Amino acid sequence: MEGKFYITTPIYYVNDVPHIGHAYTTVAADILARFNRMMGRSVFFLTGTDEHGQKVFKAAQAAGLSAHDHTDKLCENFKNLWTRLDITHDAFIRTTDKGHIEIVQELLQRLYDKGEIVKRRYEGWYCTHDERFWTDKDVKDRNCPDCGRAVEKIEEENYFFLMSKYHEALVNHIKNNPGCIMPESRRNEVLGFLRTNALGDLCISRPHQRLSWGVPMPFDKGYVTYVWFDALINYYSATLYKSENKAWWPASVHLVGKDILTTHAVFWSTMLMALEMPLPERLFAHGWWTMEGQKMSKSVGNVVDPFELIQRFGADALRYFLFREVPFGLDGDYSEGALIGRINTDLANDLGNLASRSFAMLNKYFDGKTPNPDAVEIELKTLSEGILLKIDALLEELAFQKALDEIWALVTYLNKYIDTNKPWVLAKSKETEGKLRTVMYSLMEGLRFVSLYLYPFMPKSMAALYRGLTDGDIANVNLKAVSTWGLLGKDKQTGEIGQLFPRIDTEAKPQPPKAAAATSEKDEGQMNITDIIDIADFAKVKLKTARVLAAEAVKGSNKLIRLTVDSGEQRQVVAGIGKHYTPEQLVGKTVVIVANLKPAKLMGVESQGMVLAASDSEGLALITLDREIPPGAQVK
Numbered sequence: 001m002e003g004k005f006y007i008t009t010p011i012y013y014v015n016d017v018p019h020i021g022h023a024y025t026t027v028a029a030d031i032l033a034r035f036n037r038m039m040g041r042s043v044f045f046l047t048g049t050d051e052h053g054q055k056v057f058k059a060a061q062a063a064g065l066s067a068h069d070h071t072d073k074l075c076e077n078f079k080n081l082w083t084r085l086d087i088t089h090d091a092f093i094r095t096t097d098k099g100h101i102e103i104v105q106e107l108l109q110r111l112y113d114k115g116e117i118v119k120r121r122y123e124g125w126y127c128t129h130d131e132r133f134w135t136d137k138d139v140k141d142r143n144c145p146d147c148g149r150a151v152e153k154i155e156e157e158n159y160f161f162l163m164s165k166y167h168e169a170l171v172n173h174i175k176n177n178p179g180c181i182m183p184e185s186r187r188n189e190v191l192g193f194l195r196t197n198a199l200g201d202l203c204i205s206r207p208h209q210r211l212s213w214g215v216p217m218p219f220d221k222g223y224v225t226y227v228w229f230d231a232l233i234n235y236y237s238a239t240l241y242k243s244e245n246k247a248w249w250p251a252s253v254h255l256v257g258k259d260i261l262t263t264h265a266v267f268w269s270t271m272l273m274a275l276e277m278p279l280p281e282r283l284f285a286h287g288w289w290t291m292e293g294q295k296m297s298k299s300v301g302n303v304v305d306p307f308e309l310i311q312r313f314g315a316d317a318l319r320y321f322l323f324r325e326v327p328f329g330l331d332g333d334y335s336e337g338a339l340i341g342r343i344n345t346d347l348a349n350d351l352g353n354l355a356s357r358s359f360a361m362l363n364k365y366f367d368g369k370t371p372n373p374d375a376v377e378i379e380l381k382t383l384s385e386g387i388l389l390k391i392d393a394l395l396e397e398l399a400f401q402k403a404l405d406e407i408w409a410l411v412t413y414l415n416k417y418i419d420t421n422k423p424w425v426l427a428k429s430k431e432t433e434g435k436l437r438t439v440m441y442s443l444m445e446g447l448r449f450v451s452l453y454l455y456p457f458m459p460k461s462m463a464a465l466y467r468g469l470t471d472g473d474i475a476n477v478n479l480k481a482v483s484t485w486g487l488l489g490k491d492k493q494t495g496e497i498g499q500l501f502p503r504i505d506t507e508a509k510p511q512p513p514k515a516a517a518a519t520s521e522k523d524e525g526q527m528n529i530t531d532i533i534d535i536a537d538f539a540k541v542k543l544k545t546a547r548v549l550a551a552e553a554v555k556g557s558n559k560l561i562r563l564t565v566d567s568g569e570q571r572q573v574v575a576g577i578g579k580h581y582t583p584e585q586l587v588g589k590t591v592v593i594v595a596n597l598k599p600a601k602l603m604g605v606e607s608q609g610m611v612l613a614a615s616d617s618e619g620l621a622l623i624t625l626d627r628e629i630p631p632g633a634q635v636k
């Protein structure tokens with residue numbers, strides 16, 4: 001297909017709570033999809049959820065739901081996030097779709113018939129949590145090298161994909177196609193891995209009794225397909241049953257995080273080779289976000305919640321921050337200070353002010369109508385028009401940050417242009433009227449280019465800016481057709497743009513009047529005005545539901561109870577509730593814990609959180625829920 005652009009995100013594990021890492025990949029894909037659409041290319045943008053596997057099955061059981069109902073519910077979390085982030089995917093695939101399952105089975109059968117899949121006796125170390133096998137070499141002290149949990153020795157018959165056959169072909173493919181794995185460092189990493197490791201064959205089945213929630217092997221109903229084998233095929237299956245035009249394969253870009261590079265670069269590539277299908281044109285592995293220097297993890301409770309950020313700062317600000325702050329491909333560190341800094345400096349000051357000043361001056365000097373310029377500002381015209389080719393090339397390399405640098409050069413130029421030409425001085429004299437017309441026209445025309453180029457990054461605000469300038473709908477423009485200087489035209493009545501990017505107030509809140517605090521007789525439970533906290537302070541506290549799995553009194557204490565809880569992940573919490581509850585009363589209860597409290601030792605026992613309870617003269621009452629909610633759910 002001429003000028004086609006097919007882009008994918010990984011399909012996200014449906015039982016994960018959507019976090020900033022998921023948002024990162026999907027926004028990257030959205031920026032590229034929007035930009036390529038604007039360039040007049042035919043775009044197919046695919047995202048979705050990975051829904052098979054024993055973990056999902058167990059979580060469904062724990063929630064008292066069928067696996068189907070459970071995944072129907074959970075995939076909405078991702079769909080909601082994509083709506084909130086203004087993601088324009090063309091299709092959303094779920095691996096439990098009938099259409100997908102049929103294609104996975106068809107491909108498995110094809111490989112089996114070709115002799116690419118064989119049955120073998122197998123012995124290995126199995127990690128139930130990760131649902132994967134490890135070799136003797138991988139396993140230290142009988143623990144999983146990935147999650148650290150105990151592994152068990154399993155001997156059984158399984159189906160193997162003869163991946164080892166493709167070692168040399170894969171090396172040649174990567175060597176002959178320099179852009180097929182990016183960034184360069186990741187390509188070298190895969191080549192290095194292939195140089196030092198002989199590719200083995202891949203175990204692609206699990207006995208049905210151990211893993212029931214999966215795609216049955218078409219040639220042996222006693223087995224289901226290994227989740228990754230099922231999941232990777234989504235990129236191809238969606239092109240057949242999720243789109244009218246079935247000619248999208250191969251993908252132009254698969255976007256993945258660095259942790260899942262091998263499954264894509266090695267498993268997926270060799271699967272396609274065995275199927276004699278073309279390989280994706282590009283695989284791009286991006287880096288990971290940490291939270292103030294720490295790895296994000298559910299158990300620490302420091303996972304950045306994108307819903308919360310969107311609510312507080314807006315989707316555009318978050319989208320901009322993620323791609324402005326860190327070069328795509330490297331790891332990045334999230335901090336609220338950095339996000340607010342970007343919003344206040346780049347968005348509110350540089351861009352928001354530029355737009356509001358320009359519109360205000362146009363209203364004042366020309367009743368909001370674009371004037372007829374006396375001359376063409378050649379330097380500004382060349383800069384504005386020239387950006388298109390540059391960002392086209394940079395986005396082809398997924399260099400989002402550099403593309404933003406190029407666009408920001410125009411924002412900076414326009415701000416300087418105002419300061420140098422001082423329209424308010426030009427407006428004072430009849431003699432400079434011609435110059436004022438040129439300056440105001442050029443400013444508005446420059447802003448039109450800014451809105452066009454920034455639209456893929458910040459669709460909502462840039463659509464508003466473009467509408468204010470042209471009364472047109474930016475979503476339907478062809479960038480090549482409209483990136484010519486002068487198309488704004490004279491005598492155009494401009495509209496309202498409102499405040500594009502409000503400043504985030506980081507100043508301390510004013511102190512309440514002293515008298516209020518002094519006169520209040522504070523008893524417990526009565527709120528004093530000085531106790532009021534900002535929503536931002538509250539948002540720092542991560543509350544979660546946790547199911548008590550085990551409980552025992554801490555030796556030597558009549559108050560402390562050591563609880564083992566499931567809060568999405570297993571952890572230990574020590575609670576001072578021993579005078580009010582026996583350990584037996586606690587097991588099976590779903591309580592609420594503070595999940596991001598710094599771990600502390602109580603009578604020598606580490607507590608990784610705090611259980612919430614209310615108290616009165618009669619004693620304590622644990623905070624519980626009035627209906628069943630799975631452990632690990634956020635309490636807000």
Ligand code: MSP
Nearest residue numbers: 010011012013021022050231232256257258288289
């Ligand atoms: N289901 C598999 C993918 C199958 S694709 C055929 C999977 N899912 S996932 O939900 O665990 O992860 C999806 C993506 O989120 C991965 O690309 C991963 O790199 C990314 N991230 C998870 N945590 C992240 C950060 N902290 N930062 C950036 N991305 C991160 O793996």
